[in-house]
Amino acid sequence: MSKNFETQAIRTQTERSQFSEHSTPLYLTSSFVFDDAEDMRASFAEEKEKNLYSRFSNPNTTEFVNKIVTMEGAEAGYAFATGMAAVFSTFGALLNAGDHIVSCRSVFGSTHSLFTKYLPKWNIKTSYFKITEVDKIESLIQSNTKILYAETPTNPAVDILDLELLGNIAKKHNLLLVIDNCFATPYLQNPIKFGADLVIHSATKLIDGQGRVLGGVAVGKEDLIREIYLFSRNTGPAMSPFNAWVLSKSLETLSIRVEKHCENALKVAQFLEEHPKVNLVKYPFLKSHPQHEIAKKQMRLGGNIVAFEIKGGIEAGRNFLNNIKMCSLSANLGDTRTIVTHPASTTHSKLSEDDRLEVGITDGLVRCSVGLENVADVIHDLNQALNN
Numbered sequence: 001m002s003k004n005f006e007t008q009a010i011r012t013q014t015e016r017s018q019f020s021e022h023s024t025p026l027y028l029t030s031s032f033v034f035d036d037a038e039d040m041r042a043s044f045a046e047e048k049e050k051n052l053y054s055r056f057s058n059p060n061t062t063e064f065v066n067k068i069v070t071m072e073g074a075e076a077g078y079a080f081a082t083g084m085a086a087v088f089s090t091f092g093a094l095l096n097a098g099d100h101i102v103s104c105r106s107v108f109g110s111t112h113s114l115f116t117k118y119l120p121k122w123n124i125k126t127s128y129f130k131i132t133e134v135d136k137i138e139s140l141i142q143s144n145t146k147i148l149y150a151e152t153p154t155n156p157a158v159d160i161l162d163l164e165l166l167g168n169i170a171k172k173h174n175l176l177l178v179i180d181n182c183f184a185t186p187y188l189q190n191p192i193k194f195g196a197d198l199v200i201h202s203a204t205k206l207i208d209g210q211g212r213v214l215g216g217v218a219v220g221k222e223d224l225i226r227e228i229y230l231f232s233r234n235t236g237p238a239m240s241p242f243n244a245w246v247l248s249k250s251l252e253t254l255s256i257r258v259e260k261h262c263e264n265a266l267k268v269a270q271f272l273e274e275h276p277k278v279n280l281v282k283y284p285f286l287k288s289h290p291q292h293e294i295a296k297k298q299m300r301l302g303g304n305i306v307a308f309e310i311k312g313g314i315e316a317g318r319n320f321l322n323n324i325k326m327c328s329l330s331a332n333l334g335d336t337r338t339i340v341t342h343p344a345s346t347t348h349s350k351l352s353e354d355d356r357l358e359v360g361i362t363d364g365l366v367r368c369s370v371g372l373e374n375v376a377d378v379i380h381d382l383n384q385a386l387n388n
Contacts (some may be wrong), residue, residue, distance in 0.1 A: 005071060005187060005255055006014060006245070006255045006256075008067070008069065008070045008071065008253045009067060009252055009254055009255065010252045012063065012066050012067045012070055012129055014059045014060075014062065015204060023198075024059075024060070024063055024245070024248065024250075026060065026241065026242060026245050027054075027058055027059045027060050027241050027245075028242065029054065029058075030053065030054050031052070031053050031054065031115060032050070032051045032052060032053070034050075039092040043078065051273075053078060054241055055233065055236055055238045056233050056238070058244065059241075060242075060244040060245045060248065061079045061239050061241060061244040061364045062236070063244070063248050063362070064079055064203075064215075064239070064244040064245075064247050064248040065077040065078065065217060065219070066219070067139065067248060067251050068186060068201070068207075068217050068219050068251075069219050071186035071187070071190075071251075072181075072186045072190055072191075072192055072199050072219050072220075073190055073192045073193060074192055074199065074219035074220050074221075074225075075219075075220065075221055075222040075225070076219065076220070076221075076222040076225035076226070077217055077219035077220070078218055078225055078227055078228050078229050078232055079203075079215065079217045079237065079238070079239035080215065080216035080217065080218070080232070080237045080239055081214060081215070081216065081237050081238065081239055081243075082202070082204065082214045082216050082237075082298060083182060083200070083201065083202020083203065083204055083205075083214075083215070083216040083217065083272075084110050084111070084114075084202075084216065084387045085194065085216050085218060085237035086200045086201070086202070086216030086218045086237075087110075087111055087114065087180070087200055087216070088114060088237075089218070089228055089231055089232050089235065089237055090178060090198060090200060090218050091114070091119065092125070092235070093149070093227045093228040093230070093232070094146070094147065094224065094227060094228070095119075095122075095124050095147065095178065095229035097122045097123045097124065098123050098124070098144055098171065099124050099127055099144055099145075099146045099147075100124070100126070100127065100142050100144045100145040100146065100245055101115065101119075101125070101126040101127070101130065101146070101147045101148075101149055101232050102126070102127050102137060102140045102141055102145055102146075102147070102148050102149070102175075103115060103126050103127070103128055103129075103149040103150065104128070104129060104130075104131065104149070104150040104151065104154070104161060105128040105129065105130050105131070105152070105358060105359055106130075106131055106151065106154035106155075106157060106159055106281075106359045106360065107150075107151055107155075107180075107249055108151065108155050108180070109303065109347060110116075110178075111151075111268075112373070113322075121163050125365075125383070127140040127142075130358065131154065131157075131159040131161065131360070134161065134162065134165060134166075136188075137166075137169055138169060138173070138179060138352050139301075141173050141175070145173070145175060146175065146176060147175060147176045147177075147178055148169065148170045148173075148175045148176070148177050148178070149178045149179075150166060150178075150179055150180070151179070151180040151182070151183070152179065152180075152181075152183075152184070152189075152191075152298075153183040153184065153284060153295075153303055153305065154169060154183075154359075155182075155183065155305075155367075156305075156307055156341070156343050156348075156361065156365070156367035157282060157307050157348075157359060157360030157361065157365070158183075158282045158283065158284060158289075158303075158305050158306070158307045158367075159282070159290075159291060159360060160282060160284055160289070160291035160294050160295045160296075160298075160299075161291075161294075162291075162294045162298075163179065163189075163194035163196065163298050164190050164194045164195070164298070165194070165299075166179075166194070166195070166196075167194045167195020167196065168195065170195060170197070171195055176197045176198065176224070177191075177195055177196045177197050177198075178196070178197065178198045178199075178200065179191040179196045179198070179199050179200070180199075180200045180202075181200065181201055182200070182201050182202045182205055182206075182291050183205075183206075183303050183305055184299060185201070185206045185207060185254060185257050185258055186201075186254075186301055187254050187258045187300065188258060188262075188300045188301055188303060189298055189300070191297045192220065194298060196220070196221050197201075197221050197224060198219070198220035198221070198224055198225075199216055199218070199219050199220055200216070200217070200218050201216065201217050201218075202215075202216055203215035203216055203217055203247050204216075204332070204334075205332070205333055205334030206254070206257070206258060206261070206304065206333075206334035207247055207250060207251065207254065207334075208246065208247055208250050208334070209250055209253070209254070209257050209334060209335065209336060210250070210335065210336050211330075211332055211335040211336070211337070212246060213242075213243040213247065214243065214247045215239050215243050215244070215247050217238070217239075239286065242250060257336075257372065258301070258304070259301070260372055261303075261304035261334075261371070261372065262285075262301035262302055262303060262304060264304070264370045264371070264372070264373075264375040264378065265283060265302060265304045265305070265306050265370040266283065266285055266286075266302060267375045267379070268306050268368065268370050268375065268378060268379060269281050269283035269285075269286050269302075269306045269308075269377050270286070271383070272306065272308045272382070273286065273288065273384070275386060277310060277311050277312075277316075277387070278308050278309065278311070278363065278384045278386070279308075279309040279310070279311050280308065280309040281306065281307070281308045281309075282306070282307040282308070283302055283303075283305075283306045284299060284302040285299075285301065285302030297320055303331075304334060304369055304370045304371075305333060305367060305368070305369055305370070306367075306368045306370060307361075307365060307366070307367050307368070308365070308366055308368065309362050309364045309365050309366070310364040310365075310366060310386065311364065312364060313363035314342075314344050314345055314363040314364070316341035316364055317344060317345055317363065317364050317365070317366060318342065318345055320340075320342070320366060320385050320386060321340065321342050321385075323384065323385040323388040324340055324381060324385045325381055325385070326338075326373075326377060326378075326380075326381040327339065327340050327346070327368075327371075327378065327381050327383065328340070329341070329380070331346070331347060332369075333367070333369035334369060335369065335371055336371050336372045336373075337371045337372075337373070338368065338370055338371035338373060338381075339368070339369040339371070340366055340367070340368050340369075340382075341366070341367045342362075342365070342366055342367075343356075343361045343365055343367060344356060344362070344363050345366060354375045368382070379386050
């Protein structure tokens with residue numbers, strides 16, 4: 001098959017059934033049947049590759065996983081019910097009691113809760129480094145450190161971490177490098193090329209792209225995925241065949257959707273940079289972004305998320321949301337519809353001001369997930385909300 005991304009996204013399919021369908025059908029079945037006792041024994045012994053039960057594998061989830069594996073340049077993968085199921089299962093499968101994680105401080109809120117509230121139950125501790133302190137990473141590594149973890153671009157401040165630098169540190173210290181690639185998608189960035197052992201996605205975001213279904217996926221080295229698969233087979237966070245079917249169809253249009261998202265987002269970022277009521281704009285492909293050169297090195301385009309700071313703090317942020325007319329107020333991102341959120345008064349309101357500021361969430365920060373509407377209409381709505 002062609003090695004071109006778009007062709008692989010469309011032409012990676014499960015084998016046709018006896019009905020010779022052109023588009024992969026839905027396999028809504030909990031289980032599968034065997035020809036005889038020997039076929040059943042050999043299948044359960046994994047002497048032959050066969051679907052046993054949809055918690056383990058299913059033709060729809062296999063097709064979806066195979067597409068992501070190909071796109072990311074990975075060896076194997078496993079699909080989950082949600083992005084957080086992928087994150088937790090990866091840690092649950094690969095860490096033992098007493099192990100240690102080194103992570104960037106700027107991580108998704110639920111991942112932060114996992115590190116601070118739940119993993120410590122099993123005596124698994126995490127040391128954080130700030131985006132601006134990558135030179136301190138090596139000083140945080142202990143004899144029991146097993147995983148180096150990061151998101152890039154980060155949520156919600158859209159900071160960029162140097163994947164090549166992280167890859168070199170992980171290799172030097174024999175650590176597993178795990179990267180959450182959700183904001184970039186496999187179309188814009190491939191962390192495995194820079195030394196990542198595993199790549200995680202919340203497929204709920206740009207991979208679906210239309211705000212319909214939840215999903216997660218982890219891909220990477222075959223031996224690591226094998227451990228994640230065995231853990232997940234027994235703990236049950238599998239993706240549903242229906243969601244896998246939807247997501248596999250979504251991947252067929254990922255490249256053209258993400259191209260347009262990025263084109264729109266850059267125009268929105270350029271508009272906001274000139275607006276008198278905006279203090280600061282962060283978008284990886286703006287020259288003003290502090291890690292612009294790193295973004296250009298490792299990303300094809302800048303993604304669809306624009307972070308900007310409104311003058312006037314929390315109250316100005318709330319007023320901005322209240323004046324939005326067309327764009328959606330939602331906690332999701334990566335949708336066809338443009339979405340705006342004000343983290344300080346919503347998603348990160350439970351954090352102390354110091355904790356928020358540590359990860360770049362100022363009182364006036366707004367995260368804008370730029371959609372696929374006509375960009376002039378998006379800019380018009382943001383402009384009237386800022387001016388009112």
